[in-house]
Structures are given as C-alpha cells and as structure tokens.
Amino acid sequence: GGWWDHVKPAPKDPIVGVTEAFLADPAPNKINLGVGAYRDDDGKPVVLQCVRDAEAKIAGSDFLESISASVSSKLVEESLALAYGKDSNVIIREGRFAGVQTLSGTGACRLFAEFQKRCYPESRIYLSDPTWSNHHNIWRDANVPRRTFHYYHPDTKGLNFVALMNDIKNAPDSSFFLLHPCAHNPTGVDPTEEQWREISYQFKVKNHFPFFDMAYQGFASGDLDIDAKTLRIFLEDGHSVGCAQSFAKNMGLYGHRVGCLRQANILELCLYSEGVLCSNKKQAVAVKSQLQQIARAMYSSPPVHGLLLVSTILSNSDIKSVWVRELKVMASRIKKNRSALRDSLEKLGSPFNWEHITNQVGVFCFSGLTPDQVDQLAKEFHVYMTRDGRISMAGVTSGNVNYLANAIHQVTC
Numbered sequence: 001g002g003w004w005d006h007v008k009p010a011p012k013d014p015i016v017g018v019t020e021a022f023l024a025d026p027a028p029n030k031i032n033l034g035v036g037a038y039r040d041d042d043g044k045p046v047v048l049q050c051v052r053d054a055e056a057k058i059a060g061s062d063f064l065e066s067i068s069a070s071v072s073s074k075l076v077e078e079s080l081a082l083a084y085g086k087d088s089n090v091i092i093r094e095g096r097f098a099g100v101q102t103l104s105g106t107g108a109c110r111l112f113a114e115f116q117k118r119c120y121p122e123s124r125i126y127l128s129d130p131t132w133s134n135h136h137n138i139w140r141d142a143n144v145p146r147r148t149f150h151y152y153h154p155d156t157k158g159l160n161f162v163a164l165m166n167d168i169k170n171a172p173d174s175s176f177f178l179l180h181p182c183a184h185n186p187t188g189v190d191p192t193e194e195q196w197r198e199i200s201y202q203f204k205v206k207n208h209f210p211f212f213d214m215a216y217q218g219f220a221s222g223d224l225d226i227d228a229k230t231l232r233i234f235l236e237d238g239h240s241v242g243c244a245q246s247f248a249k250n251m252g253l254y255g256h257r258v259g260c261l262r263q264a265n266i267l268e269l270c271l272y273s274e275g276v277l278c279s280n281k282k283q284a285v286a287v288k289s290q291l292q293q294i295a296r297a298m299y300s301s302p303p304v305h306g307l308l309l310v311s312t313i314l315s316n317s318d319i320k321s322v323w324v325r326e327l328k329v330m331a332s333r334i335k336k337n338r339s340a341l342r343d344s345l346e347k348l349g350s351p352f353n354w355e356h357i358t359n360q361v362g363v364f365c366f367s368g369l370t371p372d373q374v375d376q377l378a379k380e381f382h383v384y385m386t387r388d389g390r391i392s393m394a395g396v397t398s399g400n401v402n403y404l405a406n407a408i409h410q411v412t413c
C-alpha cells in the first residue's frame, strides 16, 4: 500500500485557478483580471526604476549574516516610519515596538496568527466579509477560530457601516480584528476617515486588538502618507496595534518575474504599541524574541536580497523619490482605468449603475457580476476573474477596456 493513498487533491485556490484557466486559453485577445499584480498599459509586468537603481547600488554586496541582521533591524525602522510617519521617531527612540522582517505579507500574517495562538490560545480572529481568501487559510492553519464581521453591502456596493459597527460592539471584549487600512481586497471599499475614527473609538471602548494587513500602501490614493492615515488615527487614539506591511505590490517585488527578484518578496511584521502590548521596551523585547522563535522553527530567516533592495530604496532619498513618483504613476493609471471602464459601459447604454467602479479604490473593483456572468465572460469572451466578480483593475488597459466593457455589457443585459 502507498503511504499517501488516502491523500485527496486539495481544492483549487480561487485566485491561482483563474491564472491556470487564463494560461490554458489560446485566444489572443484574452484578458486576465485575476491576480492583483500591477501591469503596465501593455499588460506587462513592471520592474520599477527604483528597484533597478537599488539593484545597481547593492551589486557585489556580501550577503553576510552580520549585514543581514543590522540591515534587517534598519528595515523594520524604515518600515515603521513609512507606516507611522513622524511619530515613529518617538516609538523608535523609546523602543516601544517589536518588528521583524517576514516572508512577504502572507508570512507576516502567518507569523502573527501563530503568535496570537501562542499568547492567547482561546482567542479568535474576526475577518471582514469578504476578505482576501488566504486570510481564512492562514488563521485556519494556525488553529485560530474565525468569525466574520459585516463589511460590504451588495446593494450599494459600498460599506455596510451600520452593520460593521454593530458587529464590533457585539463581539466579546478584547477580540482580535483583522483590518485592511487601505485599498480593501477584494472589495475596493474603504471606510472614510470619519468612519475610521468611529471604528477606532469603538475599538477603545471594547478593548479590541486591531491587526492591520497593509498590502497596498500607496495604491489607494497614490500617496504613502494618505494611505497610512488609518494606522495613524489608531496610533493617536493610543491603541496597541499589529501591522503586516508588504512591499510586494507597491515596489513590484512579486516572486515570479526576474530571476534575481525571485525571493525578493520582503515584508515586515511590526507590532507596535502605545498602550497594552508593548507599553515599554521590556515588553517589546519579549514580544520580538517570541516572534523570532516562531519564525526560526518555520523558515529560520528571510532572504537577504529583497531586504537589501527594500532597505536601499527606503534609506536613499534619491531612490526613494523615484519610488514615490512611480507609485503615483501606478495609482493614477489604475484610477484612469476605472473612469475608462465606467465611461465605456455608460456609452454602451448599460441600464445599470456603474458608479461603484470609480467610487471603489485600490487595485480591485468588486463589480457585482454574478458567478454565472463570470463564467460566461470566460467562456464567451476569454475574460478571466475570480467568481466573486472581483476585477483586478491593473489588468485593464487602454487597449482592452472597450472590449472588456462590451463583454460585461453583453453578459449583464
């Protein structure tokens, strides 16, 4: 008998499955709106100039352990500054944070989930309905029970703020919540600043712990500081927060493009606290040592090449300003695509309201297309997206937007 005869194939990941179907389609005019990776107006992956500049700078570096450790702690500080702005100076000076470099945003979430389980074995995690599907996998595999809270309203294709606030109030005191600080995946729906302030206030009342998954800083508004506003509001209000920061999207450091960037998915998990968690340096040191111990057993240490790239971009003011400019270009291309898609649908005389295409922000548009319509788009028009109707706006180009609008028009009318 075979050792693994009882092993059944795992269900296909909804996002990976879309890419597979897209690749298998021989049609020349096919469109992939599945993955959230940024593409240029020719639909091609982009290596940012800031990354090329950083590569040139680090060429020939010795990838020594000693370098890695000091650069890694510098990276954590630079990332902290990116997230918390000028307030991060005080946090760094007083050592009131525990941050470690992680394996991209996914690794940061996983590390936090393990840490949560270790320190609060009875706790659960509240996830928005809907959320990035991998959040469910990550906390499931860490054996943390999951609950959902209301977020998206299918009728308005916007935020269900009343139900969201009720769920925050009705959750047991001191619950863990996962929040997307900007450019919510998959809906593209973010609370307004005023609503975030109310959420933050209610979190204080209930003593909930906010864990932020910031995978798209800069992609909602094109501005790093504006997109970090949510975190800064919680900081001002004196919360203990956790934050997963990924540079995979905003620096274009996915895994699968250029050989030397293969392992460049760098991220950072930063637990910072004004109040409960790391109210002092001693606490921060203890938390960091636990995070390092968990990481040690899972993958020992993260890759150095990506670390050097990101830290070079963040610490060199010339390269950083190149990055800031490129980020604006990427965000505004996506914004333009939103208007173009909506205009095109309206010009076709679509009887439906498509305002949400331009109201939603970030890489994704939660279109409202039904699973059947999504299937029909793939079969008849070679247009691929996840069955929840999520469109990656990065896959829309000036060359395919009219074709796409027509296809959507055909399947909705």
Ligand code: PLP
Binding pocket: 036, 103, 104, 105, 106, 107, 132, 180, 185, 213, 215, 246, 247, 248, 249, 265, 267
């Ligand atoms: N979190 C969210 C909300 C995401 O959308 C993604 C990527 O799709 C990630 C985390 C993980 O990104 P990565 O592991 O590539 O940094």
